[in-house]
Amino acid sequence: MSPVVPAIVPAIVPAMIRLLLGLLAASAASSVSAIDYSEQRQPCADHREFRQPFFGDLHVHTRYSLDASTQGTRTSPAQAYGFARGETLPVQPWTDDGQGLRSLQLRRPLDFAMVSDHSELIGEVAMCNTPGMEGYSSWQCLVYRYWPRGAFYLFNAWSSIKASHLGLCGDNDLLCLEAARGPWQEMQEAAEQHYDRSDECRFTTFVGYEWTGGEPDSGGNLHRNVVFRNASVPPLPISFIDGPAASSLWRSLDTQCNSADGDCDSLVIPHNANLSAGYMYSGLKDDGSPMDSEYARLRRQFEPLAEIMQHKGASECFYQAGVTQDELCAFEQQPVDNISGLDTPPRPDTGFLRRALGDGLSLERELGVNPYQQGFIASTDTHLGAPGAADEDRFLGHGGAGVPAAKEIPPGLPDKLEYNPGGLAVLWAEENSRDALFDAMRRREAYGTSGPRIETRLFAGWDYPDDLCEQPERVKLAYKNGVPMGGELSDPPTADASPAFMLAARQDAGTPGHPGMPLQRIQIVKVRVDAAGERHEQVLDAVGEDDGSAGVDTDTCETWGQGHAQLCTVWRDPAFDAGESAFYYSRVIENPSCRWSQRQCVAAGVDCAAPESVPDDYAACCSATHRPVIQERAWTSPIWYTPAD
Numbered sequence: 001m002s003p004v005v006p007a008i009v010p011a012i013v014p015a016m017i018r019l020l021l022g023l024l025a026a027s028a029a030s031s032v033s034a035i036d037y038s039e040q041r042q043p044c045a046d047h048r049e050f051r052q053p054f055f056g057d058l059h060v061h062t063r064y065s066l067d068a069s070t071q072g073t074r075t076s077p078a079q080a081y082g083f084a085r086g087e088t089l090p091v092q093p094w095t096d097d098g099q100g101l102r103s104l105q106l107r108r109p110l111d112f113a114m115v116s117d118h119s120e121l122i123g124e125v126a127m128c129n130t131p132g133m134e135g136y137s138s139w140q141c142l143v144y145r146y147w148p149r150g151a152f153y154l155f156n157a158w159s160s161i162k163a164s165h166l167g168l169c170g171d172n173d174l175l176c177l178e179a180a181r182g183p184w185q186e187m188q189e190a191a192e193q194h195y196d197r198s199d200e201c202r203f204t205t206f207v208g209y210e211w212t213g214g215e216p217d218s219g220g221n222l223h224r225n226v227v228f229r230n231a232s233v234p235p236l237p238i239s240f241i242d243g244p245a246a247s248s249l250w251r252s253l254d255t256q257c258n259s260a261d262g263d264c265d266s267l268v269i270p271h272n273a274n275l276s277a278g279y280m281y282s283g284l285k286d287d288g289s290p291m292d293s294e295y296a297r298l299r300r301q302f303e304p305l306a307e308i309m310q311h312k313g314a315s316e317c318f319y320q321a322g323v324t325q326d327e328l329c330a331f332e333q334q335p336v337d338n339i340s341g342l343d344t345p346p347r348p349d350t351g352f353l354r355r356a357l358g359d360g361l362s363l364e365r366e367l368g369v370n371p372y373q374q375g376f377i378a379s380t381d382t383h384l385g386a387p388g389a390a391d392e393d394r395f396l397g398h399g400g401a402g403v404p405a406a407k408e409i410p411p412g413l414p415d416k417l418e419y420n421p422g423g424l425a426v427l428w429a430e431e432n433s434r435d436a437l438f439d440a441m442r443r444r445e446a447y448g449t450s451g452p453r454i455e456t457r458l459f460a461g462w463d464y465p466d467d468l469c470e471q472p473e474r475v476k477l478a479y480k481n482g483v484p485m486g487g488e489l490s491d492p493p494t495a496d497a498s499p500a501f502m503l504a505a506r507q508d509a510g511t512p513g514h515p516g517m518p519l520q521r522i523q524i525v526k527v528r529v530d531a532a533g534e535r536h537e538q539v540l541d542a543v544g545e546d547d548g549s550a551g552v553d554t555d556t557c558e559t560w561g562q563g564h565a566q567l568c569t570v571w572r573d574p575a576f577d578a579g580e581s582a583f584y585y586s587r588v589i590e591n592p593s594c595r596w597s598q599r600q601c602v603a604a605g606v607d608c609a610a611p612e613s614v615p616d617d618y619a620a621c622c623s624a625t626h627r628p629v630i631q632e633r634a635w636t637s638p639i640w641y642t643p644a645d
Contacts, residue, residue: 034049034430035047035430035431035433035435035436035439036435037433037435038229038230038232038263038265038434038435039230039231039232039263039434039435040197041197041433041434042197042198042199043199043431044199044200044201044430044431044432044433044436045199045200045201046201046431046432047430047431048430048431049430050475050476050479051428051429051430051440051445052428052429052430052431053426053427053428053455054111054112054204054426054427054428054429054432054437055110055111055112055388055424055425055426055453056084056110056111056112056113056114056204056387056388056424056425056426056427056437057084057110057112057113057114057379057380057382057387057388057424057425058113058114058116058206058208058225058227058269058377058379058425059114059116059210059225059271059307059310059379059380059381059382059422060080060113060114060115060116060379060380060381060382060385060386060387061073061115061116061117061118061210061381061382061383061385061399061400062075062076062077062079062080062115062117062385063075063076063125063385064077064117064118064122064125064126064183064186064187065117065118065121065122065125065210065383066118066121066124066125066151066152066155066156067118067152067156067383067399067400067401068117068383068384068385068399068400069125069129069148070144070148070149070151070152070404070406071092071148071152071383071399071400071404071405071406072092072093072094072148072404072405072406072407073091073092073383073384073385073399074092074094074098075089075091075384075385075386076186076190076385077115077117077186077187077190077191077385078186078189078190078193078194079385080113080115080190080385080386080387081113081115081190081191081193081194081203081205081387082194083104083105083106083385083386083387083388083389084106084109084110084113084194084203084387084388085109085110085194085202085203086105086106086108086109087105088103088104088105089103089104089105089384089385089386090102090103091103091104091384091386091396091405092384092405092406093405093406093407093408093409101409102396102405102409104384104386104389104394104396106388106389107391107511107514108453108511109202109203110203110387110388110424111203111204111432112203112204112205112206112427112432112437113203113204113205113206113387113388114191114205114206114207114208114225114227115187115190115191115208115385116208116209116210116225116226117183117187117209117210118209118210118212119209119210119211119212119226119237119238119239119240120159120160120212120239120240120241121155121156121159122179122180122183122184122237123169123175123176123177123178123179123180123183124140124141124144124155124165124166124168124169124176124179125144125183126179126180126182126183127141127168127175127176127179128140128141128144128145130179133179134170134175135168135169135170135175135176135179138168140155140166140167140168141168148406149404154166156212159212159239159240159241160212160213160214160240161214161216162216163213163240163241163244164241165241173241177236180236180237181235181236184209184236184237187207187209188207188231188233190205191205191206191207191231192205192231195434196432201431201432201433202432203432204432204433204434204437205434206227206228206434206437206438207228207230207231207233208225208226208227208228209225209226209237210223210224210225210226210271211223211224211225211226211237211238211239211240211249211268212239212240213240213244213245213246214339214340215276215277215279218277218278218279218337218338218342218344219277219338219339219340219341219342220275220276220277220278220279220280220337220338220339220351221271221272221273221275221276221277221280221338221339222246222270222276222279222280223270223271223272223339224246224249224268224269224270224271224303225268225269225271225307226238226249226253226266226267226268227266227267227268227269227438227441228257228264228265228266229263229264229265229266229434229435229438230263230264230265230434230435232257232262232263232264232265233257233264234253234256234257234264238252238253238256245286245287246268246286246299247285247286247295247298247299248286249268249302250268250298250299250301250302251298253266253268253302254302265438266302267302267303267304267305267438267441267442268302268303269303269305269306269307269377270303270306270307270374271306271307271310271379271381272307272310272312272313272315272339272381273306273307273315273351273352273353273356274312274313274314274315274333274334274337274346274350274351274352275312275313275334275336275337275338275339275351276337276338276339276350276351277337277338277344277350277351278337278347278349278350278351279351280351280356281351281353281355281356281359281372283359283363291363291367291371292367293367293368293369295371296363296367296369296370296371297369297371299371299372300369300370300371300372300373303374304373304374304375304441304442304443304444304486305374305375305376305377305441305444305446305637306353306356306374306375306376306377307376307377307378307379307448308353308376308377308378308423308448308635309332309378309422309423309448309450309635310378310379310380310381310422310423311380311381311382311398311400311402311419311420311421311422312334312339312381312400312401312419313332313333313334313418313419313420314331314332314333314450315351315352315353316329316331316352316353316354316587316635317329317352317353317354317355318333318346318347318348318350318352318355319331319333325539326539328523328539328587328589328631328633330627331450331630331631331633332420332450332630333346334346334418335418335625337350337351339401341401353374353376354525354527354537356372357372357373357374357527357583357638358527358529358535358537359372359535360372360373360374361527361528361529361535361581361582361583362529362533362535364581364642365529365533365581370640370642373640374444374637375444375445375446375447375485375486375637375638376446376447376448376585376635376636376637376638377425377426377427377441377446377447377448378422378423378424378425378448378449378450378635379422379423379424379425379448380398380421380422380423380424381398381400381422382398382399382400382422383398383399383400383402384396384397384398384399386398388424389421389422390421390422390423390424390450390451391421391451392421392451392593392594392595392596392599392630392632393596393599394421395414395415395420395421395596395600396414396415397410397414397415397419398415398419398421398422402415402416402419403415403416411617412604412615412616412617412618412619412620413597413600413601413617413618413620413621414600417597417620417623417625417626418625420450420595420596421451421596422451423448423449423450423451424448424449424451424453425446425448426446426447426448426449426453426455426634427440427441427445427446428440428445428446428457428484428485429445443486443487444485444486444487444637445484445485445486445487445637446485446486446637447485447634447635447636447637448634448635449632449633449634449635450630450632450633450634451632452507452508452516452517452590452632452634453508453509453516454505454506454507454508454519454588454590454632454633454634455505455506456503456504456505456506456522456586456588456634456636457475457478457484457485457502457503457504457505457636458484458485458501458502458503458504458584458585458586458636458637458639459478459479459482459483459484459485459501459502459639460482460483460487460489460499460500460501460502460584460639461478461481461482461483461489461499461500462481462482462489462490462492462493462497462499462500463481463493463500464477464478464481464482464500464501464502464570465570466570467570468502468570469502469504469568469569469570474502474504474568478502482500482502483639484639485585485636485637485638485639486637486638486639487639487640488639488640488641488642489639489640489641491644492578495578497578498572498573498574498576499572499573499576499641500570500571500572501524501542501570501571501572501573501584501586501639502568502569502570503522503524503542503543503567503568503569503570503571503586504566504567504568505519505522505566505567505568505586505588505634506519506565506566507519507563507564507565507566507590517559517563517590517591517593517632518550518562518563518564518565518590518591519544519563519564519565519566519567519588519589519590519591520544520545520546520550520563520564520589520590520591520631521541521542521543521544521545521546521567521588521589522541522542522543522544522567522569522586522587522588522589523539523540523541523542523586523587523588523589524539524540524542524571524584524585524586525537525538525539525584525585525586525587526538526539526540526573526582526583526584527582527583527584528577528580528581528582529580529581529582530577530580531579531580538575539587540571542569542571542586543567543568543569543571544564544567544589546589549561549562550562550563550591550592551591551592552591552592552593552594552629554594554598554602554628554629555602556602557593557594557598557599557602559591559592559593561591563590563591567588578643579643580643581640581641581642581643582640582641583638583639583640583641584638584639584641585635585636585637585638585639586635586636587633587634587635587636588633588634588635588636589631589633590631590632590633591631592629592630592631593629593630593631593632594628594629594630595627595628595629595630597620597621597626597628598621598626598628598629601618601621601628604618604621606618606621606622608621608622
């Protein structure tokens with residue numbers, strides 16, 4: 001051996017060992033994490049192949065939203081994320097030295113959240129609150145500071161109906177656009193500050209905003225929340241003023257983000273369609289012309305999810321006493337069909353998602369594309385900057401269109417009777433990272449709850465065994481032999497095959513001092529379109545039942561009876577027709593409990609049997625429209641079946 005070799009070996013061996021260890025580490029990391037990260041971060045230590053549920057809120061307003069700020073909200077985006085992670089949040093009204101007279105704190109932190117301030121007016125809000133900024137002394141800002149409720153209606157009407165700024169923005173609106181850069185940058189910085197990029201993956205933030213459009217004649221809500229995959233975002237939010245049509249938003253996002261160079265990626269979530277006066281799901285294009293396949297394709301591409309509930313009500317299905325068979329549709333239904341307060345009552349076709357997604361099946365027959373193939377989430381739409389504050393027993397009101405508390409704590413109930421604490425978005429993902437959660441949204445493996453942290457799954461396949469729920473690897477087998485919520489069933493293997501669905505749920509575990517409610521039942525909801533194009537819907541109890549064995553004493557709000565900690569079953573569709581388009585989703589129902597309003601009526605000692613004793617501020621407790629009892633719930637995203645032809 002050459003005398004040179006021994007001298008080289010000591011130098012080579014450590015390098016080879018380091019290289020080998022690096023390759024092993026890289027191999028281990030790739031085997032642990034199947035996530036293709038779009039930005040720098042450590043792989044999550046808690047990574048599960050068959051996914052886990054993460055609870056969050058994708059609809060949160062802070063001091064940069066006009067409606068929140070004119071109601072006295074001072075919460076910053078960073079404070080909103082801190083609240084989501086478990087910190088105490090002071091809220092209005094405020095003392096002279098800036099101390100909040102009320103406060104909120106979550107019993108359990110969220111897993112993810114997104115501040116979604118209105119894009120249209122963040123420049124004006126910043127301008128009117130920043131002495132020395134050009135426009136600060138304009139008449140519009142004087143109205144904002146000295147008559148905030150007037151400014152709320154004036155500014156909103158101009159931006160969401162007229163699609164225009166209010167004349168304080170200078171040539172080409174440059175002053176307001178420049179003023180918007182500060183808040184938009186702060187939103188991004190707050191999201192970065194609170195995003196846990198370590199392998200602990202304790203909390204995830206998303207950069208996003210609300211696109212705030214309206215239909216001028218009906219007052220219909222056309223609002224959408226825009227969610228970005230990572231920190232790569234456009235230089236300014238794309239607003240309704242930039243282009244007053246949803247298709248304009250999608251195309252602008254495609255140009256500036258999804259199809260642009262770089263890592264920018266986005267999706268859009270329509271929210272509370274129950275107040276859209278039917279325009280959110282009209283079956284037409286934005287200009288009222290017939291929908292074509294290109295428009296349908298673009299909508300399906302950008303809008304994989306819809307918000308099924310928030311504090312302004314539930315959008316699942318319409319209820320009318322004596323007409324609607326599904327009485328559970330009466331859950332948190334609003335008395336009007338629009339967001340502007342016009343006194344027009346809701347109808348089956350004014351924005352309820354069960355009906356809308358059924359229309360999507362019919363449109364697919366015409367266009368070859370289903371524009372309404374959407375999964376479900378819920379959120380709060382809080383205007384206090386309090387993501388996830390959805391507990392019935394801690395509700396202080398959420399602001400927005402509700403009762404303001406800028407100057408004093410409202411006497412009596414803290415919000416309008418028809419409003420509620422809102423819900424939560426739940427995403428089934430391998431880990432708590434932006435990319436994993438964003439992928440879950442895009443594939444629609446998502447669901448919404450009315451507030452509780454119910455865990456639920458829905459799978460469908462052609463050869464699930466009857467005892468799948470009893471098998472220790474049931475989830476693995478369900479993925480292997482079928483599709484999860486949000487998925488599409490393949491063609492049936494035989495002419496007489498019928499799909500089987502595994503429905504599973506676990507009650508909210510609660511906390512040591514506040515246990516969760518037991519479950520009553522899981523229902524399966526089926527909507528189909530027959531050969532003649534007629535839509536049909538069916539709601540069936542799949543497992544569990546309403547047998548009257550559990551209830552609540554509305555005089556004390558004490559609950560009684562048993563219920564189920566877990567439920568699981570395999571349900572087969574006995575009426576399946578391979579020639580009909582259909583979708584299926586499950587609805588998990590808790591035992592009855594007191595609604596937030598009844599809890600506060602009880603705490604105030606209201607006795608509706610003695611009307612003369614009821615204070616005026618609590619008259620709503622005895623209103624004919626008051627529903628003292630609720631059954632909290634969860635809605636899974638649907639699974640679709642489309643005939644091969």
